[in-house]
Amino acid sequence: MSLKLEVKTEIKLDYQGFQNQINEFHSRINDKNSPDINFLGWNNFPEVAINPQEIARMRKIVENLHQNSINVLVVIGIGGSYLGAKAALDFILGLGPFENKPEVIFLGNSLSSTDLYQKIEYLKTKNFAINVISKSGSTIEPAITFQILYQFLIDQIGEKLAKTRTFVTTSIKSGELLEIAKSNELEIFEVIESIGGRFSVLSSVGFFPLLFAKINVDEIIQGAIEAHKRYSTSSISQNLAYKYALFRFLMYKNFNYKTEILISYEPFLIYFNEWWKQLFGESEGKNLKGLFPASAIFTTDLHSLGQFIQDGSKNFFQTIIYIKKPKFDLGIKKLVQFNTKINKLSGKTVSEINFQAFLATTLAHSSYGNNPNLVLEIADSSPKTFGHLVMFFEKACAMSAYLLGVNPFDQPGVESYKNELAKNLGWDR
Known part of the structure; x- marks a missing residue:
């Protein structure tokens, strides 16, 4: 499974200055004697x-x-x-x-x-x-x-x-x-x-x-195994999961961005975005630290959030998942009953127009809107790709949290509301 990562920003980022830190945390994630071994299954x-x-x-x-x-x-x-x-x-x-x-x-x-x-x-x-x-x-x-x-x-x-x-x-x-x-x-x-x-x-x-x-669960497992092997090196230049983690950390620490918006161009990724939000939100949101994980589905949300993203306050950056090959596609045929400008798009497919919307929006937001964009391009939405993408984000999340200086594997803040609710109900948890 091919996964491409492209950064679109005028900001200059120094990745290599962090290689020693990455090496240290890589050992913590992978060493059998890691202090966190009980959470690394x-x-x-x-x-x-x-x-x-x-x-x-x-x-x-x-x-x-x-x-x-x-x-x-x-x-x-x-x-x-x-x-x-x-x-x-x-x-x-x-x-x-x-x-x-x-x-x-x-x-x-x-x-x-x-x-x-x-x-x-x-x-x-x-x-x-x-x-x-x-x-x-x-x-x-x-x-x-x-x-x-x-x-x-x-x-x-x-x-x-x-x-x-x-x-x-x-x-x-x-x-x-x-x-x-x-x-x-x-x-x-x-x-x-x-x-x-x-x-x-x-x-x-x-x-x-x-x-x-x-x-096909076997294909999901195979995709995850391939990703596990691919992102097993500590080299920043060779490990895209760690490069993504470091990009996030630099946006937060060095450039004071407070929010990351995960953007997809397919509605069927809504719950993948929700999974990602829990993964990073619970792993990093501690000790008054962490990027706030938000999400949007384009082009739908361009008609609600697009104005703010383009011209509003600049406290966020965008990570975009773009799927190269759609599950299905539909061609647009000229309809003589409709004498409209849309007829000029006849001969194109819906996915081709979606791709052009992705290119146009990324350019508008990164160049004119001055919002850093990171693009993750994946080949398709197959079971194998799903397994690969999950492993990519899980490895990135662990590294990102360690760079931030928090424990990726606990969630003490969640217990607060649970305990208060139990008190209100007179319920012994």
Whole structure:
């Protein structure tokens, strides 16, 4: 898989002056004696992250579900427990709508009673299974949703059958969800202790929903393996993941930019952007430090944010993911009934015009708008490319956080709202 990185800015950047720091942090990420070794399972790829026996078991379960006409899987989880899988599904399949294909629905990622009610109403006419994902089971959004939905499933088909359609992805060492799964004899998939939620899509957390949707998980793994090898060097000039990390750090530290906007030109990348926002937001937003991760979809958001990006305050830079080959394309034919200027575009395709919009916007924002732009060009939106891109960003994120001087693998600030909510509810977490 080819990934190209191009910086479009008049700012002069000195990468080589940071090679010694990069070498130090590279060792911290890759050394088996690293003080952070208990959080680096995602980087020990595929040895730690991939369990071939568990994937084989998942395949058999999915095959059995499909044979029994169970074509809807409800994934219950929040944060890294669902964002990676949702990002992968949209990235690889597109947004649909799809007919006669397995459907994956995501719940437990909010406390919206309306959303939960409406999705349960939809499920009343469906044969569905449940995959609840939580390392501990004590996170309130998925815990509430699982309790309500499991009762609904029991009411629909009876407890005995409901047990055969409920799958729990959790820690196999301890936790409320593990105890629930054991006491109710539910199938368990392992959340690997050394892989945090936001780094977990390339593991059982992401694989079961993807297998259910008939995604080629082997190709995702292959893409991640290739990226893992490609970005295994500490050389800044040869490691694009580290070059991206250093670019971000210099924008923040040396040039006082406070926000990075991740921009895509395909709506099916909305949730990939959301996954990226959690990855960098939770990894770097500590000790009053860090770039604020924002996102936009062009050309859609050019008609809402475009004015601000072009002429507004200059406290942000842009990282653009551009996909060279679209999934599908449509030609524009001359329509004699429409005597408009659009007819002059006949003979072109929609993707060709989208590409010209990308070129024009990048030039306008970087040259005339004076906003630094970094372009990541990827070949396509295949499973292999998805695996590669995830590994690229995960390696970049770890390095970027170390350069910033923060721990990439904890999220103490998230606990504050959880603890206050528990107090309000009189709930012992």
